[in-house]
Amino acid sequence: MFETLTALPPDSILGLSAAFKKDPNPHKIDLGVGVYKDEQGNTPILECVASAQHLLLASETSKVYITPQGNQGFIDGMLRLLLGENSFVLNHNRVAAVQAPGGCGALRILAELLIRIDENTTVWVSDPTWANHMPLLGDAGLTLKTYPYFDKDNASIKFDEMMDCLSKVGPNDVVLLHGCCHNPTGADLSKEQWQDVAALAAKVGFLPFVDTAYQGFGDGIEEDTYGLRLLIDSVDEVIVAASCSKNFGLYRERVGLAAIICKDEKTRDIAQSQIQSVARGIYSMPPSYGGALVDIILNDKALYTTWTNEVNAMRVRMATLRQMLVTNLQQQNVDKDFSFINAQKGMFSFLCIPPQQVQQLRDEHSIYFVDSSRVNIAGINHNNVGTLAKAIAQTL
Ligand SMILES: Cc1ncc(COP(=O)(O)O)c(C=O)c1O
Numbered sequence: 001m002f003e004t005l006t007a008l009p010p011d012s013i014l015g016l017s018a019a020f021k022k023d024p025n026p027h028k029i030d031l032g033v034g035v036y037k038d039e040q041g042n043t044p045i046l047e048c049v050a051s052a053q054h055l056l057l058a059s060e061t062s063k064v065y066i067t068p069q070g071n072q073g074f075i076d077g078m079l080r081l082l083l084g085e086n087s088f089v090l091n092h093n094r095v096a097a098v099q100a101p102g103g104c105g106a107l108r109i110l111a112e113l114l115i116r117i118d119e120n121t122t123v124w125v126s127d128p129t130w131a132n133h134m135p136l137l138g139d140a141g142l143t144l145k146t147y148p149y150f151d152k153d154n155a156s157i158k159f160d161e162m163m164d165c166l167s168k169v170g171p172n173d174v175v176l177l178h179g180c181c182h183n184p185t186g187a188d189l190s191k192e193q194w195q196d197v198a199a200l201a202a203k204v205g206f207l208p209f210v211d212t213a214y215q216g217f218g219d220g221i222e223e224d225t226y227g228l229r230l231l232i233d234s235v236d237e238v239i240v241a242a243s244c245s246k247n248f249g250l251y252r253e254r255v256g257l258a259a260i261i262c263k264d265e266k267t268r269d270i271a272q273s274q275i276q277s278v279a280r281g282i283y284s285m286p287p288s289y290g291g292a293l294v295d296i297i298l299n300d301k302a303l304y305t306t307w308t309n310e311v312n313a314m315r316v317r318m319a320t321l322r323q324m325l326v327t328n329l330q331q332q333n334v335d336k337d338f339s340f341i342n343a344q345k346g347m348f349s350f351l352c353i354p355p356q357q358v359q360q361l362r363d364e365h366s367i368y369f370v371d372s373s374r375v376n377i378a379g380i381n382h383n384n385v386g387t388l389a390k391a392i393a394q395t396l
Helices: 012-022 047-059 072-083 102-117 133-138 159-166 191-204 223-234 265-282 289-298 301-331 355-365 385-395
Strands: 095-100 122-127 143-148 174-178 207-212 238-243 256-261 348-350 374-376
Touching: 047 289, 047 301, 072 095, 072 223, 072 238, 072 256, 072 289, 095 102, 095 265, 102 133, 102 207, 102 238, 102 256, 102 265, 122 133, 122 159, 133 143, 143 159, 159 191, 191 207, 191 223, 207 223, 223 238, 256 265, 289 301, 301 385, 355 385
Parallel strands: 122 143, 122 174, 174 207, 207 238
Antiparallel strands: 095 256, 238 256, 348 374
């Protein structure tokens, strides 16, 4: 039966990792896959996670299933983190939520829920957006359309075009927005732009769908919720997919949260039953381990402080790397202004160079990143930044 299928090409990012591993050049640089790396190029277990693991090991007494909605301590902690300690919608019991297997799991659960509401639902995603949004949302049956977002020629957000497009979407359409640290461009909306988007959502009636995978990597843990919280203050309904992969360094443990802000408590109860049934129909119940670790960290004062310090250190390091790259490029006298990299947020930036030059950097300098010219800023360090800047200058 399976011979009727056709073989698919390897995933482009994972293929890039494989090519990097094979490359014998001792000076090769990996700026591909989106994982945080320290100065030594490692992705370490956070100190708060290591401590939580000890506590969990000492206290866990059973491996019996958890419930389809997941660990309630985790859910409550995450909702406080995303929506705020004194969130109006939380205090009024208007939020349905489940623990999900990663941000990807959260995106898919919410997509399946949207399909239950209306199988003809359209979701608008930014052009460009994270490549995996297409299969995660599209394979659930949602219709995907794009709104203008990033202008590669000027390395800036096409805000007027974006607003013009979103002003014409249907009142039952869904608009996916990156909560912070836009992947792949690193170009985030300003506070004023978020205010305009929130006002437009209220006027047009579209449902905002906020994907938050990098909370704390942009301007700060609290600051990075600005857009999400503003939307919740502006319209009755918002859906949220959050990931703990990057900011807790829990990539392989698959920890995320799907949340639905409803117009009232009665609707919240309906949405809660539906979202749990969606989860039950896909994987029954989420993995316990990673969510239990986040539960411990978010609900322990000392560990929470350690975590915030660790997230802040990662953010500051990435901002420093951005400056270092821009300075090194300036020192090479490149004929292109890369200062936009300093203004961008989080783990990614578009270098805004054509795919042929990306390929040339790979072939001639063993520098690996995706064809769109998205680089993982965290893959840069004091040792490789000079080589990187020189190679870019030569290629340009
Ligand atoms: C924009 C965005 N959303 C969601 C995710 C999902 O992350 P995960 O499933 O690893 O938690 C990612 C991960 O790269 C992402 O970049």
